[in-house]
Amino acid sequence: MPPERLVIASRESRLAMWQAKHVQALLKSLYPQCEISILGMTTRGDQILDRSLSKIGGKGLFIKELETALADGHADLAVHSLKDVPMDMPEGFSLAAILERADPRDAFISNHYDALAQMPSGAVVGTSSLRRESQIRKAYPHLIISPLRGNLDTRLAKLDRGEFDAMILAAAGLTRLDLTARIKSLITPEESLPAAGQGALGIEIRSDQVQIAAWLRPLVDDLATWQVSAERQVSRRLGGSCEIPIAAYGRWHNDQELYLKALVASIDGREMIESSLTKTVTSSAQAVFLGDLIADDLIAKGAKELIQSLGQP
8 A cells, every 4th residue: 555644854954955865756756646745854963063074973963853853752763865874774773775776986176276186285075074185185195185164055154165176076966956167077986986875865764654665666776776785794894983084886797787986094194904895696695795704804904903003092
């Protein structure tokens, strides 16, 4: 029996609302008689803008209020950028659907330069990610990396005011908001390996809502699900959060062969441990196994010791 009414919890930023409306439209096409509304909310991650995410508790701050709405029954599902979702879901919640993935790459944004390689010594690059910071510092030690907070429009306004010479942002968000004209160049995964789940949208529900999970099943993209399951397993095994420079990205060679590469780095980029492997993946279990193999290799190469040197448990 199709749903009669669904409420989607979402942050109120323009990008988050685009994502919620995108899911709303997909569900409406599946269930045209269903009343589907969006409950906009402001999270602590949106409110605290004077400190980096790594210093205020991580990206989980972007979803706590949404989970409260799910727990209280004020909403049925919540839409997230998957890279903002902690690797281990809180008890009572689950990811019911991972949608078709958008471009996972990072994008170079500047009003004066076309690429990182063109930037002179002392130029200021803004980023909110220690993952990006470590890789940029390694490749371009002459650049100054400055913390960047705020929603997408706020960040671009700072660039236009001259507070930064360039910024590194996720390509997917810019594309979703029709801001591709702001992208001067896309950064290859070889130059900046993406975060686990970057470019993918995930739908969270209460884990006891079996019927809602069934209604969401047609939105599930299996290839994207297996891809990001492998990536997130690497990060999960290493205690991944925005406080650790860690990256994991899977790339399909065909619909069965998944190439997975991951790295852990010091913030200054001077130490970097990498691993990669290609395996046949046709299920979530095989994807998680591939992630485990990569994590095991990184740990054998000293990843745990590097993470501990960063002050992480």
